[in-house]
Amino acid sequence: MKKLIHLLTQTPALPGPLITRIFLAIVFFPHGAQKVLGWFGGYGFTATMAMFTGKMGLPYAIALLPVATEFLGSIALFFGFFTRIAALATAVNMLVAILLVHISNGFFMNWSGKQAGEGFEYHLLAIGMALALVAAGGGKFSVDRTLADKTA
Numbered sequence: 001m002k003k004l005i006h007l008l009t010q011t012p013a014l015p016g017p018l019i020t021r022i023f024l025a026i027v028f029f030p031h032g033a034q035k036v037l038g039w040f041g042g043y044g045f046t047a048t049m050a051m052f053t054g055k056m057g058l059p060y061a062i063a064l065l066p067v068a069t070e071f072l073g074s075i076a077l078f079f080g081f082f083t084r085i086a087a088l089a090t091a092v093n094m095l096v097a098i099l100l101v102h103i104s105n106g107f108f109m110n111w112s113g114k115q116a117g118e119g120f121e122y123h124l125l126a127i128g129m130a131l132a133l134v135a136a137g138g139g140k141f142s143v144d145r146t147l148a149d150k151t152a
Contacts (some may be wrong), residue, residue: 001150003151005147005151006147006151006152007152008082008084008085008144009082009084009137009138009143009144009145009147009148010081010137010144010148011080011083011137011138011139011142011144011145012136012137012139013041013139013140014136014139014140015139015140016132016136016139017080017083017132017133017136017137017138017139017140017142018080018138018139018140018141018142020129020133020136020139021077021078021080021083021087021133021138021139021142022078023129024074024077024078024087024090024126024129024130024133025074025075025077025078026078027072027126028070028073028074028077028090028126029070029074029075029078031070031074031152032067032069032070032071032072032073032074033071034048035048035066035067035070035071036048036066036067040131041056044073047067047069049063049064049067052066052067053144056100065093066093066097069086069089069090069092070090070091070093072086073086073089073090073093074086075118077090078134079142079143080138080139080141080142080143080144080145081138081142081143082143083133083137083138083139083142083143083144084133084134084137084144086133087129087130087131087133087134088113088130090126090130091126091127091130091131091134094123094124094126094127094130095123095127097120098120098123098124101117102117102118102119102120102123103117104116104117105117105119105120105122106119106120107119107120107121108121109121109122117137123145
């Protein structure tokens, strides 16, 4: 178990992963807070889960994944706590969002308000940032670095 934790948390003390995870966390936390707490114009946990399970027809356990990823995952990314796991969950979350919702709207975001919904360019950027973190880990000033040092 100690080897697995070390493998998941080892990361160089580089600023690139730090910057990437902080900005990814800043973007995702409001989305998670909308879904869980009803902040930033969101509907809160009960209404969000009702939409995912009712309107979208997702099983409750599956519907819980994007909610947890966006809320808890963004907090984990901010602190660099099991960064690779949080980042992988974020990348998968964005891939599923593309496939279930955004691919039919094309590539571009709805800047002019003329298309039916948002395209998937934002999601691709988030996937790219998340995969960079899967590869590099949390970087400088991350909980991961402390855990890796303790399990070395």
